Amino acid sequence: AYKPLNWMSPPCTLKEGSGDEEGVWTVINKAGEKLIITMEEVLHDSSHELGVDPGLIKDGVEAHLQELLADRIETLGEGYTLIRREYMTAIGPVDILCRDGEGQTVAIEIKRRGEIDGVEQLTRYLELLNRDPHLAPVRGVFAAQEIKPQARVLATDRGIGCTVLDYDALRGIEDDKLRLF
Known part of the structure; x- marks a missing residue:
């Protein structure tokens, strides 16, 4: 099957013709x-005012999850208290x-998608934090909206707990599914 290729890779500019050149882009x-497009006949032309462009906001990024979990730290268990968000270590926060x-x-490492590299990162943090006599012993929790099976196995093998985060529950949004209990 023939598939036409677009050789006009971005960035491109578009100029609409006017006067004798009307209908030529x-x-x-x-x-x-240059790619010149000539329109032989216009069957319909309309425009619609859509208002101010609200822009795109990415929902559920790690920073949002971190902020929500810090505000609702009791989600991890009874008696949990926050020491600090973004606690700095020699290799990062x-x-x-x-x-x-x-x-x-x-120590809690938060990811949207929990993969092996997140477990490795938390392992490095734990190694450093456990050297501090004011903090030791420090245990780790790997928290994510979704945790890959390989990451869960590695975390469990290293004594790191795993917690799946429900973004809507952290935001206080009820699940619209019917349930008995």
Whole structure:
């Protein structure tokens, strides 16, 4: 099957013709090459005012998850208290540092998609944090909206807990599915 190719790779500019050139569009790429489109007949032409462009906002990024979990730290268990978000270490910040109900320090690494590299990152943080006598012993929790099976196996093998985060529940939005309990 023949598939036409578009050789006009971006960035391109579009010039609409006027006067005698009405109905002619000229597309010019950065190399100066031109694609000229001539419209023989216009069957319908309309425009609609859509108002101000609201822009796009990415929902559920790691920063949102971190902020929501820090505000609702009790989601991880009874008695959890926040020490600090973005707790700095020599190799970068741990997303959340907190204490559990028994007073043990817990380092939490948050990801949207929990994969092996996130577990490796948390492992490095734990190694550094456990050297600090004011914090040790520090255990880890790998928290994500979705945790890949390989990441869960690696985390479990290293004694790191795994928690699946429900973004809507953290935001306080009820699930619209019917349930008995």
